[in-house]
Amino acid sequence: MRAYLPDYNLRAPRSLADALDLMAREPGVWRAFAGGTDLMVLLEFGALQHKNFLSIRHLPELRGIEITPEHVTLGALTTYTHIQRDADVRREFPLLGAAGRETGGIAIQNRGTLGGNVVNASPAADSPPALLVYDAQLELVSASGARWIDYRNFHTGYKQMDMRPDELLRRIRLPRATGDLKTYYRKVGTRKAQAISKICFAAGARLASDGRIKDARLGLGSVAPTVLRCARTEDVLRDRTPDEATIKAACAMLVEEIAPIDDMRSTAQYRARVAANLLADFLVNLKK
Amino acid sequence: MLTEIVGKPVPRKEGRSKVTGAARYVDDLRMPGMLYGATVRSPVARGRIRSVTFGEGVPWDEFVVVTAKDIPGENAVALILLDQPYLASEFVNHAEEPILLLAHADKQLLERARRAVHVDIEPLPAVFTLADSLARTQTIWGEDNIFKSYLVDKGNVDEVWAQADLVVEGEYSTGAQEQLYIETNGVIAVANAEEGVTVWGSMQCPYYVHKALLKLFALPPERVRVVQCETGGGFGGKEEYPSMIGGHAALLSWKAGGRPVKIIYDRAEDMVATTKRHPSLTRHRTAVSRDGRLLGMEIEFVVDGGAYATLSAVVLSRGTIHAAGPYNCPNVRIRSRAVATNVPPHGAFRGFGAPQSIFALERQMDKVAAAVGLSPAEFRRRNFIRQGETTATGQVIREPVDMAGLLDRAFELTDYQAKRERFARENAAVGAGGVKRGIGFASFMHGAGFTGSGEDYLKSIVGAEADASGRVRILAASTEIGQGTNTIFAQIASDALGLNYDLVEMAQPDTGNVPDSGPTVASRTCMIVGRLVESAALGLRQTLQGAGLLADEYTEGDWREACRQYVERYGALKSFSQYKPPPGVRWDDEKYEGDAYGAFAWAVYVAEVSVDTLTYETRVDDFVAVQEVGKVVHPILAAGQIEGGVAQAIGFTLYENVVWQDGRMVNNGMTNYVMPTSVDLPPIRVHFEEQPYEYGPAGGAKGIGELPMDGGAPAILNAIEQATGVSFTHVPLMPEALMRGLSETT
Numbered sequence A: 001m002r003a004y005l006p007d008y009n010l011r012a013p014r015s016l017a018d019a020l021d022l023m024a025r026e027p028g029v030w031r032a033f034a035g036g037t038d039l040m041v042l043l044e045f046g047a048l049q050h051k052n053f054l055s056i057r058h059l060p061e062l063r064g065i066e067i068t069p070e071h072v073t074l075g076a077l078t079t080y081t082h083i084q085r086d087a088d089v090r091r092e093f094p095l096l097g098a099a100g101r102e103t104g105g106i107a108i109q110n111r112g113t114l115g116g117n118v119v120n121a122s123p124a125a126d127s128p129p130a131l132l133v134y135d136a137q138l139e140l141v142s143a144s145g146a147r148w149i150d151y152r153n154f155h156t157g158y159k160q161m162d163m164r165p166d167e168l169l170r171r172i173r174l175p176r177a178t179g180d181l182k183t184y185y186r187k188v189g190t191r192k193a194q195a196i197s198k199i200c201f202a203a204g205a206r207l208a209s210d211g212r213i214k215d216a217r218l219g220l221g222s223v224a225p226t227v228l229r230c231a232r233t234e235d236v237l238r239d240r241t242p243d244e245a246t247i248k249a250a251c252a253m254l255v256e257e258i259a260p261i262d263d264m265r266s267t268a269q270y271r272a273r274v275a276a277n278l279l280a281d282f283l284v285n286l287k288k
Numbered sequence B: 001m002l003t004e005i006v007g008k009p010v011p012r013k014e015g016r017s018k019v020t021g022a023a024r025y026v027d028d029l030r031m032p033g034m035l036y037g038a039t040v041r042s043p044v045a046r047g048r049i050r051s052v053t054f055g056e057g058v059p060w061d062e063f064v065v066v067t068a069k070d071i072p073g074e075n076a077v078a079l080i081l082l083d084q085p086y087l088a089s090e091f092v093n094h095a096e097e098p099i100l101l102l103a104h105a106d107k108q109l110l111e112r113a114r115r116a117v118h119v120d121i122e123p124l125p126a127v128f129t130l131a132d133s134l135a136r137t138q139t140i141w142g143e144d145n146i147f148k149s150y151l152v153d154k155g156n157v158d159e160v161w162a163q164a165d166l167v168v169e170g171e172y173s174t175g176a177q178e179q180l181y182i183e184t185n186g187v188i189a190v191a192n193a194e195e196g197v198t199v200w201g202s203m204q205c206p207y208y209v210h211k212a213l214l215k216l217f218a219l220p221p222e223r224v225r226v227v228q229c230e231t232g233g234g235f236g237g238k239e240e241y242p243s244m245i246g247g248h249a250a251l252l253s254w255k256a257g258g259r260p261v262k263i264i265y266d267r268a269e270d271m272v273a274t275t276k277r278h279p280s281l282t283r284h285r286t287a288v289s290r291d292g293r294l295l296g297m298e299i300e301f302v303v304d305g306g307a308y309a310t311l312s313a314v315v316l317s318r319g320t321i322h323a324a325g326p327y328n329c330p331n332v333r334i335r336s337r338a339v340a341t342n343v344p345p346h347g348a349f350r351g352f353g354a355p356q357s358i359f360a361l362e363r364q365m366d367k368v369a370a371a372v373g374l375s376p377a378e379f380r381r382r383n384f385i386r387q388g389e390t391t392a393t394g395q396v397i398r399e400p401v402d403m404a405g406l407l408d409r410a411f412e413l414t415d416y417q418a419k420r421e422r423f424a425r426e427n428a429a430v431g432a433g434g435v436k437r438g439i440g441f442a443s444f445m446h447g448a449g450f451t452g453s454g455e456d457y458l459k460s461i462v463g464a465e466a467d468a469s470g471r472v473r474i475l476a477a478s479t480e481i482g483q484g485t486n487t488i489f490a491q492i493a494s495d496a497l498g499l500n501y502d503l504v505e506m507a508q509p510d511t512g513n514v515p516d517s518g519p520t521v522a523s524r525t526c527m528i529v530g531r532l533v534e535s536a537a538l539g540l541r542q543t544l545q546g547a548g549l550l551a552d553e554y555t556e557g558d559w560r561e562a563c564r565q566y567v568e569r570y571g572a573l574k575s576f577s578q579y580k581p582p583p584g585v586r587w588d589d590e591k592y593e594g595d596a597y598g599a600f601a602w603a604v605y606v607a608e609v610s611v612d613t614l615t616y617e618t619r620v621d622d623f624v625a626v627q628e629v630g631k632v633v634h635p636i637l638a639a640g641q642i643e644g645g646v647a648q649a650i651g652f653t654l655y656e657n658v659v660w661q662d663g664r665m666v667n668n669g670m671t672n673y674v675m676p677t678s679v680d681l682p683p684i685r686v687h688f689e690e691q692p693y694e695y696g697p698a699g700g701a702k703g704i705g706e707l708p709m710d711g712g713a714p715a716i717l718n719a720i721e722q723a724t725g726v727s728f729t730h731v732p733l734m735p736e737a738l739m740r741g742l743s744e745t746t
């Protein structure tokens, strides 16, 4: 442990209201501590800058999976294991199930939360590309009220997001009727488990009866400062048949749209090339 | 007499205590008044220390602070040379080099203090690569950056080039690799002028630490004691490094007036600061006749030793001797060098230089085979060494050896021929983004024991003692580090005496109590030390029989009674045995010629791979390891050694990439240093052939610890060449490099 523990505070507020009150009174001082699976790693390395945390794991308002005719709503504290255990969610949102299965190991899947994965804002996180494909919306709550925003607008820059210091992420909402969406998920991390993505690729599309692509959605991780919904590539695909020319044009646009870097895990060149390969693979298999 | 225990999978001696958690590792030990120690390290790779300042907000008067000035003896880690300081005083030669030590009872405060020490260093130009070191862009060690060089010269290579039908050249390289034992380095020390120095810790070689502490404290041998605690893996990583961390803890304790000091590295420190496998570069020039006979081999082998000499000379030696492999070639010249760079010293790691040079050779053999138009197998068959022929160092192979037989068996087990043909056919039909498959193999040997005159120089000793109840204890400094030393020694001793396995136990390796049976390295523990265990045990019997207390045939009851009477009459019953070289062994250290090893293990490994052309990731789908290792003492432990070694070799080949930045490992955690997990590994199918070695224990055991590290990398890259049509020459072969290789050819 490289952190100096006496510098840190962890409090357990009695209720969501108490938590939000405290965050309103001392904005920026308190941050959420959910599963702790991102935070503890930083603490261990002595790299956790923020010092004061509110444990939110016991707050019922942030838990549970709710299904209505229009939406499936996941509490921010929903873990990867919760998703695996919910057959309805897995069937309707297979990309989320796939992401969860490939996240960490069993301990992390039991402990890590979807809310933490989103707010931790790592560009290499594995569930956000799936959430992007499903047009997820986030509910942010504070002492002064609640607001819903589109997830695709949430991340504004590397580790920056549209969330005020007095807000908590409460729920994540996914519009239903994804049944005929053909999906594709691929996490590329060299080893098969316990990997940090070099590229994470989630996609969905519908083919019209004339063979044209109607609704293409591409969510990518580890190819830009934030996870990315690749709207310009989607534009290229819209209303075209997934033939060779389309695939070529889409791959070219994708490589332009993403902004991968060289880092200790991989190279920009590899990320761009593999992202394009996966897009091509997705499109080729659409017709099948 | 009991039935034989050797060859049976008896429960491991310390298995129960490990499984139940009762086993005590050094971090489980706590002593009254104990302090924790930490190391302040160099932030730069090379430079002159200008100043050390102690920052605000830390009660410095509560801390024990040690610098080079506090060292009572010599500021050098005694190993082969004395070039590596315990604490840098004026110059630093690698990132993370220790400069200052701190101790405090509060671990948390200690960490805060470590961060508050500021070391100001004037940077000097550094050398980070083997190529720059050879080119002497800077002279950073000695006169020429060269720690050691060897020349092996058999026949006359210079004359073969003209007669050869074909000359094939190749260049190959390997990267660093981290040992990644589960338990990180750790020690506790108690040291003061009155009582001397005692160190407990996780280690492979208690007497190496002992030797180092004598120099560091300028004390006579009896004032220094080193005790090995239960050790969670080593793989070479705890061969030389415990001398460093052990010395550090002892220096702190000495300064603190003898209060115990514990130092345990966390994973990040262990990975960034301690030893790794030597990166290497090998150049081959091979002369062959049209019918595929090896005429000559010229091999240049260079390893990167890092900033100090440490064990590089010996790593280089083993790599050099293995560089020409199990082939009969009349003319061989091997020139090898270990060079200095400004990175933390590279050190011992399973295989000890051999995996590096064997990788190059076995890739080159596939290349030469293709050049002469033979299959990799047929080309090797024509050149395998046979009994009576000589290795590169001119060692006559006296024992029967059947490499072709091992090859046949490995091919049969893998259905190699059929698969080779099928993959070739199927790959041709695989479209863009598809999965391509390949099968490849490597044939190799690995020498057991110290090289050349090494064992003779060590003169290892093992003791055995029996108490009045007839219980036998083996006294040896050879350590159990997870590989099974305790178990096989007990098997060997109980068979030697015809006693129940439960009647034999191992003494804890403690230099105050056990003789120096040499380091636990070099695949020597079973073959060399095991033989001494056997004769020390037999010595007990002879003593009892000489005293007229035991008949030729005896029961366990007779044995117990004889021991009881002996101890009553004469006191302690002990027997010692010292190493003597087998007759006729000849080694010339000057010419690097003669009998390099007492015995070799021989092997053929086959790997089957699939390469995903979407992600450029390679998966090993199947792995067969066939080897001849002499008598197998414990089938489960032996197979475990092979499986573990193959897994480590797969990591070395496809996953484990040390990322360097200015001479510092930047991916020093298990998150970003990607070792394979259990789901990444194929079934590893292990098969032994047993050809008893005359001078091995228990009916002829040889060494197996390092062998399985050797064959994986070339077998896998040979398979990848079949899958992709590209000949890769560097490991680790990461997906990024595989992608580049594929796009360069298509």
Ligand SMILES: Cc1cc2nc3c(=O)[nH]c(=O)nc-3n(C[C@H](O)[C@H](O)[C@H](O)COP(=O)(O)OP(=O)(O)OC[C@H]3O[C@@H](n4cnc5c(N)ncnc54)[C@H](O)[C@@H]3O)c2cc1C
Pocket: A031, A032, A033, A034, A035, A036, A037, A038, A039, A040, A041, A056, A062, A076, A077, A102, A103, A104, A105, A108, A111, A112, A113, A114, A115, A116, A117, A118, A119, A120, A124, A125, A126, A127, A167, A168, A169, A170, A194, A195, A196
């Ligand atoms: C061994 C290991 C393997 C891992 N493998 C993967 C992997 O394969 N893929 C992957 O994507 N991730 C992986 N992770 C990262 C981590 O497990 C996930 O990101 C996880 O979902 C984080 O959730 P948490 O609840 O533990 O977050 P925490 O660590 O509790 O919090 C993370 C951040 O989110 C904030 N936060 C959490 N909840 C809320 C909320 N409701 N409202 C506002 N802010 C909040 C916290 O303040 C903090 O800044 C791994 C981690 C470890 C240790």
